[in-house]
Amino acid sequence: MSATNPLAPKTRPSIELLDxxxxxxxRRKTPVERxxxxxxxxxxxxxxxxxxxxTRHPEWDDQTVMQEIARRMSRGTE
Numbered sequence: 001m002s003a004t005n006p007l008a009p010k011t012r013p014s015i016e017l018l019d020x021x022x023x024x025x026x027r028r029k030t031p032v033e034r035x036x037x038x039x040x041x042x043x044x045x046x047x048x049x050x051x052x053x054x055t056r057h058p059e060w061d062d063q064t065v066m067q068e069i070a071r072r073m074s075r076g077t078e
Contacts, residue, residue: 045073046069046073049072049073050065050069053065053068053069
């Protein structure tokens with residue numbers, strides 16, 4: 001962690017391993033099913049982020065919220 005910011009993320013990358021049961025389920029999925037899972041996860045993330053932003057910034061209009069969602073999902077929160 002950073003000495004100046006105790007909440008800063010670690011600088012070293014970490015590898016997370018999947019449980020073998022999860023790996024087996026994913027292996028059985030067709031490519032179409034896997035892509036559908038990715039789109040569903042993306043939609044869920046956008047909806048959660050939209051709810052968060054609308055709660056934190058009720059003064060923002062729809063366009064501003066959508067622009068912030070796009071910014072965060074494409075480049076992070078910088």
